[in-house]
Amino acid sequence: MHVDLGRLALVSVLVAQAQAYGKIGHWLTGQIAQELLTDDAEAWTRVLLPEYGGSLARAALWADEVKPSWAKPHHYVNPPTDCSVLSDSPCNCITTSIANYTRQLSPEVQPLALRQEALKFVIHYVGDIHQPLHVSGRAKGGTEQRVVFGGRHVSLHEVWDYMMLEHRMKVLGKSRTDYAKHLLTTYPPPVTCPLPAGATIDSFVPACPMLWGEEASRLNCQLVWSNLTLGVDLAGTYYDAVIVEVERGVSNAGHRIAALLNAALKAVDPEEVDMVLKVQD
Numbered sequence: 001m002h003v004d005l006g007r008l009a010l011v012s013v014l015v016a017q018a019q020a021y022g023k024i025g026h027w028l029t030g031q032i033a034q035e036l037l038t039d040d041a042e043a044w045t046r047v048l049l050p051e052y053g054g055s056l057a058r059a060a061l062w063a064d065e066v067k068p069s070w071a072k073p074h075h076y077v078n079p080p081t082d083c084s085v086l087s088d089s090p091c092n093c094i095t096t097s098i099a100n101y102t103r104q105l106s107p108e109v110q111p112l113a114l115r116q117e118a119l120k121f122v123i124h125y126v127g128d129i130h131q132p133l134h135v136s137g138r139a140k141g142g143t144e145q146r147v148v149f150g151g152r153h154v155s156l157h158e159v160w161d162y163m164m165l166e167h168r169m170k171v172l173g174k175s176r177t178d179y180a181k182h183l184l185t186t187y188p189p190p191v192t193c194p195l196p197a198g199a200t201i202d203s204f205v206p207a208c209p210m211l212w213g214e215e216a217s218r219l220n221c222q223l224v225w226s227n228l229t230l231g232v233d234l235a236g237t238y239y240d241a242v243i244v245e246v247e248r249g250v251s252n253a254g255h256r257i258a259a260l261l262n263a264a265l266k267a268v269d270p271e272e273v274d275m276v277l278k279v280q281d
Contacts, residue, residue: 023061024165024176025250029127030060031180032254037262044265048119056123063124075128077213078137083221086213094134098125098209105264123257129212130253132219133157150235164239164246187251192259205263212256219245
């Protein structure tokens with residue numbers, strides 16, 4: 001039997017590219033956040049993400065790549081009913097996970113490895129909570145709702161996770177990096193978090209997963225399911241009706257990741273950063 005190694009290698013590359021391309025939403029949120037980091041926060045990302053060279057875009061994919069079984073429920077939250085107010089009780093879910101991992105970013109947390117892991121979870125989960133179907137129990141977050149997009153039979157969750165973003169990027173004829181810049185300049189910064197009573201801006205870390213989750217939850221009734229017509233290719237009128245909010249969610253997530261990190265990582269000791277980087281080298 002003759003195996004064409006050249007063709008096999010090409011197929012392997014194409015498969016790998018397709019798998020990576022499916023993660024475009026997280027890559028974009030990380031890239032947008034990177035553009036908005038302060039110098040202090042950027043210095044700490046190099047310390048906390050040495051394997052990614054400090055790149056939030058690359059690190060944003062980590063939580064889906066390692067997929068620890070205990071963390072599976074941390075990627076979503078199911079409201080009591082569609083579009084209902086989320087419970088503020090602690091849960092084994094995305095809202096509590098964002099709060100917990102944000103606290104672990106504190107310079108007081110040791111060892112350093114805990115903060116490194118916390119950062120990778122935070123940037124991923126903040127991205128997830130801005131995708132409405134991560135805040136919906138209907139059809140298991142759309143994973144069990146079969147639809148057609150661009151002639152392909154897929155789940156509704158896949159359409160919202162990456163397919164509409166891929167389609168939009170092709171329509172615009174932009175690279176990933178240029179598309180991130182387009183989103184950054186097209187959509188205004190969102191309200192990140194209201195300042196709690198008694199808090200000062202200097203001490204406040206703007207992590208508001210309840211607020212962000214409820215924004216996404218409302219979209220399930222306003223857009224995700226209300227515009228859905230089964231048996232019709234969603235790359236047409238459905239895409240046209242929802243793509244602005246898909247993009248806005250990505251942009252909002254990037255802005256909010258940056259605001260969170262700029263606040264949480266601002267107490268930077270330059271000597272500590274230099275020391276850690278020398279040890280890593």
